[in-house]
Amino acid sequence: MPALPDAVLDQLFREARTHRWWQDRPIPEETLRTIADLAKLGPTSANSSPGRFVFVVSREAKERLRPHLDEGNVRQTMSAPATVIVAYDTEFYEKLPRLAPNSPDARSWFAGKPEAIERTGFQGSCLQGAYLIMAARALGLDCGPMGGFDRKGVDEAFFPDGMYKSNFLINLGYGLPEKLHPRQPRLAFEEFCTIA
Template sequence: MLPALSDIALDQLFHEARTHRWWQDRPIPEETLRSIAELAKLGPTSANSSPGRFVFVVSREAKERLKPHLDEGNVRQATSAPATVIVAYDTEFYEKLSTLAPNNPGARSWFAGKPDAIERTGFQGSCLQGAYLIMAARALGLDCGPMGGFDRKGVDETFFPNGKLKSNFLINLGYGIPEKLHPRQPRLALEEFCAIA
């Protein structure tokens, strides 16, 4: 049995973790971004399909390419963040199942030529993998600001012109400015979102 995490770790991952929108002018080392991705890839996905794809937008040129596709209210927070991750999914993820799911030799046939199954598994899996990325970033001492306010078609045409990848959501990463945080928004009471049957 695994031991429970310490209260300090739980605070960093959950209790004190917040959505940040204001960032210190402090770059994230590339090695840290790579470590985040290496951790995030370890989380489970359906049939180990691992459809999520991450683009870490860090350069001035890449940020300028992203900027026109952001909702107006998200421009400042994304352009000032040291990194913005485009969380996307590969619509041909099943082509890697011979490597990722060797215990299921027929796994490719579950998806190939089945657009509904591809869309469901790709979207679902990339949501999970994006959440794993948030937790990995927090575990390594970064703050996060996930957001959905952007033009997906524009991002896809700009960053994924071959049409194989589809964007899902964005995550700003960096070192937040605690003084700029608003009070935590309310959460539902346990009984309002949870049942134990």
């Protein structure tokens, strides 16, 4: 498989930034569907796909989200065309007979095992949320992932049956580059990597 051109790597990584200011420009529903269709293709443990996405776009849904945001995240979230609640399904294993047909006993790896459910659900939703960020960037959107919110409040407002648990939020839209700060430093290879 050939390497991607530099322009694509720039869009996905080198020039991509966390945005907090947004153009007043809606995201078509078809684009949100395409983002989700791309994100679902990334790998998860046993293809468990525990991530669940709620695309919060309506004014009513944004107002349900507002009281659970940390104060510093209210403006950027309320002005974003879409905010994704990245959550995980605590009963994701019930779909394994369909999602992991090559492992007929996969459901038994999780059913009745809360620690395995929590670990795999959280880990998988982290991965799937990251895939969603990359899919959105690939389609020309900007992202503002964040964790500053009351998870219990969001879960009660959006997942009252308790089956899903929120992990983090991602604001989506078309950012205002003139509002960006200079990129903050990153660690050198030797500071966070070892080749063994």
